[in-house]
Amino acid sequence: MTPLVELRNIVKTFGGVHAVDDVSLSLAEGEVLGLLGHNGAGKSTLIKVLAGVFPADSGTILIQGQPVSIRSTRDAKTLGIETIYQTLALSENLDSVANLFLGREMTGPLGFMNEEAMEEQARKTLGRLKLHLPSLSSLVQSLSGGQRQAVAIARAIHFNARVLIMDEPTAALGPEETLKVAALVAELSRQGIGIILISHDIHDIFDLASRLAVMKNGRLVGAVSTADVTQDEVLAMIIAGKMPERPNS
Amino acid sequence: MPTIASRARILSDRVAQAAGLDVRLLGMLLVMAVIWLVLHTATGGNFLTPRNLFNLSLQVAVVGIMTCGMVLVIVSRHIDLSVGSQIGFIGVFGALLQNSILPIDGSSTWWIATLAMLSTGALIGLGQGLLIAYAGIPSFVVTLGGLLFFRNAAFYINSGVTVAPLNKTFQLLGGGLDGTIGAFWSWTVCALAVLSVAAMVWRSRQRRSRYGMNSRSIVMDVLLIKVWSAFIIGFTAIMNAYQQPKTNIPMGIPIPVLILIGVTIIMSAIARKHRFGRHVFATGGSSESAELAGIDTRKLTVLVFVLMGLLCGLASIVITARLNAGASVTGTMTELNVIAAAVIGGTSLAGGIGTVYGAIVGALIMQSLESGMILMGVATPLQRMVLAVVLIVAVWIDMAYRKARKS
Ligand SMILES: Nc1ncnc2c1ncn2[C@@H]1O[C@H](COP(=O)(O)OP(=O)(O)OP(=O)(O)O)[C@@H](O)[C@H]1O
Ligand SMILES: [Mg+2]
Numbered sequence: 001m002t003p004l005v006e007l008r009n010i011v012k013t014f015g016g017v018h019a020v021d022d023v024s025l026s027l028a029e030g031e032v033l034g035l036l037g038h039n040g041a042g043k044s045t046l047i048k049v050l051a052g053v054f055p056a057d058s059g060t061i062l063i064q065g066q067p068v069s070i071r072s073t074r075d076a077k078t079l080g081i082e083t084i085y086q087t088l089a090l091s092e093n094l095d096s097v098a099n100l101f102l103g104r105e106m107t108g109p110l111g112f113m114n115e116e117a118m119e120e121q122a123r124k125t126l127g128r129l130k131l132h133l134p135s136l137s138s139l140v141q142s143l144s145g146g147q148r149q150a151v152a153i154a155r156a157i158h159f160n161a162r163v164l165i166m167d168e169p170t171a172a173l174g175p176e177e178t179l180k181v182a183a184l185v186a187e188l189s190r191q192g193i194g195i196i197l198i199s200h201d202i203h204d205i206f207d208l209a210s211r212l213a214v215m216k217n218g219r220l221v222g223a224v225s226t227a228d229v230t231q232d233e234v235l236a237m238i239i240a241g242k243m244p245e246r247p248n249s
Numbered sequence: 250m251p252t253i254a255s256r257a258r259i260l261s262d263r264v265a266q267a268a269g270l271d272v273r274l275l276g277m278l279l280v281m282a283v284i285w286l287v288l289h290t291a292t293g294g295n296f297l298t299p300r301n302l303f304n305l306s307l308q309v310a311v312v313g314i315m316t317c318g319m320v321l322v323i324v325s326r327h328i329d330l331s332v333g334s335q336i337g338f339i340g341v342f343g344a345l346l347q348n349s350i351l352p353i354d355g356s357s358t359w360w361i362a363t364l365a366m367l368s369t370g371a372l373i374g375l376g377q378g379l380l381i382a383y384a385g386i387p388s389f390v391v392t393l394g395g396l397l398f399f400r401n402a403a404f405y406i407n408s409g410v411t412v413a414p415l416n417k418t419f420q421l422l423g424g425g426l427d428g429t430i431g432a433f434w435s436w437t438v439c440a441l442a443v444l445s446v447a448a449m450v451w452r453s454r455q456r457r458s459r460y461g462m463n464s465r466s467i468v469m470d471v472l473l474i475k476v477w478s479a480f481i482i483g484f485t486a487i488m489n490a491y492q493q494p495k496t497n498i499p500m501g502i503p504i505p506v507l508i509l510i511g512v513t514i515i516m517s518a519i520a521r522k523h524r525f526g527r528h529v530f531a532t533g534g535s536s537e538s539a540e541l542a543g544i545d546t547r548k549l550t551v552l553v554f555v556l557m558g559l560l561c562g563l564a565s566i567v568i569t570a571r572l573n574a575g576a577s578v579t580g581t582m583t584e585l586n587v588i589a590a591a592v593i594g595g596t597s598l599a600g601g602i603g604t605v606y607g608a609i610v611g612a613l614i615m616q617s618l619e620s621g622m623i624l625m626g627v628a629t630p631l632q633r634m635v636l637a638v639v640l641i642v643a644v645w646i647d648m649a650y651r652k653a654r655k656s
Contacts, residue, residue, distance in 0.1 A: 053541065074543035089541040093534035093601035094527075102531055103543035105524040112522050116460040 002065040004029045004194040005050070005081075005163055010059035012045050019045040020056070021218035027163065027194040032185060034209030034226070035198045036238055041215040043198045044086055047165045050196075051083040052076035063163075074103070080162030084169055086198075088152040092141035096133055097122045099140055100155045125158045126150065129184060145172035153184070164188060167198045182208055202234055216241040273595055273650070277610045284614060288621035295624050299490035303500060306488070307424050309616040310505035311336070311568045312583065316590045316608045317516035318560035321526070321553050323591055324533045326600030327381065327388035329557050331395030333583035335373055336565035337576075338399040339366050343565065344412035344575020347419060359418035366569075367562040373399070374558020378551035396584065403577040413574035423571030424503030432489050435501035439485035446477045505567045509609075512560065517605035529553060533600035589636070590615050593643040615639075 003026035012020040020042045027033050035043050049056045052070040060067055063079055070076050076083070090099050097115070100122045106114045119136055126133060131150035133143070140148060149172055156164055166185075170178040185208050189195055199205050205212070206226060213223040214237040222243045224234070233244040289296040315332050322329045343366040351358045377395055381388045421428040430438070450470050457464045464470075488506075489499035520526040531539040532546045539546050569575050594611025596603030618639060622632045 072543065073541055077543060083541075085541060089535075089538040091531045091534045091538050091542075091601075094531060098527060098531075102527070102539070105527060107524050111524050112518070113524055113527065115522070116456050116462060119462065120460045 001028065003027060003062075004031075004064060006062040006065075007046070007050065008060040008062070010046065010049055010061075011057045012042075012049055012054070013057055018218045020049065022059075023215070023218075023220045025213055025220065025223065027196060029194055030189050030192045031211060032189050032195045032197060032209045033223075034205040034212040035196055035215065036200065036202060036205070036212060036234065037215035038200060038238060041200075042218040043200075043215055044167055045218075046215070047083065047167060047196060047198065050076065050163075051081060051085075051165060077104075077159065080160070081165065082156040082159065082161035082163070083165040084149075084152045084156050084167060086167040086171070088148055090140045090148055090151060093139060095139055096136050096143070096151045096154075099151050100125070100158060102155075104159065121158070122154065125154050129154060129157060130180065146174065146177045149173060149177070149181075153181070157188070161193055163194045163196070165196045165198075168200075169197065170199075170204060178204075200238075202231055202238070206231055206234070214238055214241075271604070271606075274604070274607055274610065276650075277594070277607060277614070281610060281614050281617065284617055284621075288617065288624075292621060292624040296621055299487050301620065301624070302487050303491040303503070305613075305616060305620050306506045307503050307571075308620065309612050310424070310503075310509040311564045312586050312590055312616065313509045313609055313612045314512050314560050314564040314567065315557075315583070315587045316594070316612045317512050317605050318557035319587050319591045320516070320594075320596050320603045320605050320608045321520060321529050322388075322557050323588070323596045323598060324520075324600060324603045325529050325550060325553050326533045326536070327550065327553070328392060328588070328598075329377075329388065329395075329554065330392040330584050330588075331373075331377065331399055332557065332561050332564075332587055333580040333585075334396045334399035334403065335370060335558065335561040336568060336580035336583065337578065338403040338406075339369050339373075339562055339565035340569035340579045341403045341407055341412060341575040341577055342366065342369060343569055344415055345407060347416045348412050348414070348575075351416075353414075353416055355416075356418075358416045359422075362416065362419055363422070363566055366566050367559055370558040370560070370562025370565065371555050372558070373561070374555040375551065377558070378554030381554065382547040382550035400577075400581070403579075407575075407577070409577050411574050411576040415570065415573050415575070419566075420570050420573055422504055422508075422566055423568070423573070424505040425571060425573070426493065428505070428570070429488075429501045429503045430507070431501040432499040433501075435485050435489055435499075438502065438507070439481055442481045443478045446481070447474050450474055505571070508563065508567060512563065513605060513609050520603075520605050525549075525552065530601055533602075535601075586612075586615060589640045593640060595647060611643075614643075 005027040007023065007025045010020055010023045011018070023042075023046055035047070037043050048054060050061065050070070052073040052075050055071060061070060062068065068079060070079065070081075091102060094102070097119050101118050106117050106121070108114060122136060131154060133147055133150060140151060143151070149169065153169070170181050173181065185195055185197065197205050197209055209226055211223055211225055212229070212234055214221040214234065216238065221237050221241050224244070229244055236242060236244065285297060295301060315336075319329060319332070343362050346365055347353055347358055347362045351361060373395070377391050380386050380391045450473055454464045454470065485502065488502045491500045492498060493500060520529070528539065528544045528549055531542065531544060532549055536546050565580070568579055572579065590612035591603065591608045592598065592611070593614060594604070594608035596608055615636060618636060619632060622635065627635070
């Protein structure tokens with residue numbers, strides 16, 4: 001079966017730093033792929049290449065077997081790749097509805113926005129995700145960490161993503177919200193959405209991800225099925241950068 | 250622990266929000282009312298007269314038109330220091346066009362000159378915008394260069410000689426003796442405006458109920474229509490109460506004031522209801538987030554400056570027509586009035602925050618103080634000193650207000 005997304009030999013440098021060094025990785029439909037690694041391992045940089053934030057220095061991206069050129073976040077979104085950034089990338093001075101639709105506003109013929117329709121849609125999406133906000137019209141700067149996360153998640157889901165990238169989605173969340181996100185990830189994966197879940201906390205994603213990829217110093221240490229490994233083995237991959245030894249595989 | 254004061258504030262905010270009112274704007278209107286009453290007393294009853302209010306509205310037009318554009322420039326976290334020089338340059342250019350190139354009494358001269366002046370403004374904005382957005386030169390530097398360049402270009406193209414007179418029809422755009430629309434048309438415009446307000450309030454109710462959302466209470470909406478109508482009718486009555494010298498023919502609304510009102514409505518709609526305005530606010534708040542959301546912030550910046558230039562062209566038309574001359578010194582230091590009006594009106598120099606209506610009230614407050622002090626016979630340097638203090642105090646109060654609301 002052709003994978004939903006295939007990254008081939010992606011290289012990205014900043015000045016002299018090899019942030020991502022010849023990484024190849026694939027993601028199947030409905031798969032939850034955990035991307036692990038220390039701070040500065042290159043996780044965010046890799047997914048930003050896929051999200052169109054900046055182009056790779058070299059390498060190819062294939063979507064359902066077709067090579068694609070992703071030059072901007074807009075390109076990525078057109079291909080159905082949605083991203084929840086580590087920083088959330090919300091506009092603090094706008095309200096939740098404005099953030100949810102930012103760059104994709106519902107407009108009439110002259111480009112004037114249909115605010116009522118956007119509010120209604122936002123309400124529906126948040127309801128569907130069981131995410132609750134006190135008021136849709138308060139500015140994001142007045143929301144709590146969890147509420148902001150809710151806005152960022154709703155924004156990524158609303159436009160029918162095929163690929164969902166979540167960079168540290170539960171970093172700002174309490175235990176209850178973390179469980180909610182976990183349930184959401186499982187639900188979205190059942191719907192066939194491919195999900196890349198980034199974390200440097202292995203416990204966070206061991207139960208959620210069906211496959212784990214580990215990066216260290218910009219390179220891919222390897223990718224393994226969660227079912228085949230123990231947490232300790234994955235920890236060894238993260239720390240020592242070594243694949244687990246498998247005499248019988 | 251919220252104090253009683255902060256609870257009261259939160260409560261009053263809630264009430265205002267439920268009523269769909271902008272607390273800050275109301276506060277500014279209140280300040281303006283106080284200033285007007287004080288000036289009226291201080292001038293021995295000469296301030297709140299039809300004659301003075303007529304002149305005040307005429308004087309505020311030029312700065313007001315440009316302020317509408319400056320709000321978007323500042324919201325997008327830029328600045329335009331060249332606007333005063335732009336109106337000087339465009340004015341001399343437009344005057345030369347009418348006086349030396351086209352037949353001055355030609356029937357198409359006025360609109361050719363008008364179009365040419367508007368396009369010149371837009372082109373200047375385009376050039377500056379491209380340098381800022383694509384060459385990455387800070388707007389402060391580019392437009393400081395623009396300030397020097399266009400002021401001196403205004404001198405250079407006619408060796409500093411003032412160009413006069415101008416085309417008769419063109420002069421009407423400045424709101425001179427004939428540049429008002431008279432009693433009949435003023436009342437017609439007034440009636441249309443009242444009807445539009447009612448229609449807009451009604452439409453907003455309809456839309457909200459179509460989407461199953463709570464509307465404001467009907468009492469509030471009716472009150473809103475009443476207040477607006479009273480304001481519109483009152484304004485029209487005042488403009489008509491001022492009579493042409495030595496006659497009893499009412500002047501009516503001056504054309505520049507109509508232009509200002511039109512620009513204010515359109516620019517406010519663009520800022521709040523149009524996706525372009527939404528993107529400008531997003532970019533000003535965080536250009537990184539805006540870019541990640543797929544907004545082309547460079548193109549947006551260019552457009553903001555083109556719009557600013559276009560409005561400079563319009564302001565230049567008004568002032569040049571009113572002076573009936575293209576003078577190379579026209580608009581000197583006006584950039585400061587424009588920026589001050591926007592800032593007093595609540596536009597944050599840190600970007601991302603501001604309203605067009607607020608900025609217009611800011612321009613009115615500045616102009617009121619200036620006119621009032623002229624009536625009181627305050628010397629020009631002292632006037633300027635007072636305005637400077639007002640600017641700083643206004644921003645100070647605004648900052649304290651925002652801080653109090655955030656905590
Ligand atoms: N925009 C940038 N400019 C320069 N260097 C960068 C940039 N973004 C990332 N880097 C560098 O690339 C390397 C990888 O960073 P990246 O953010 O991808 O790591 P990460 O795995 O996401 O880490 P974390 O777990 O802390 O989020 C780091 O050395 C970082 O300093
Ligand atoms: Mg990261």
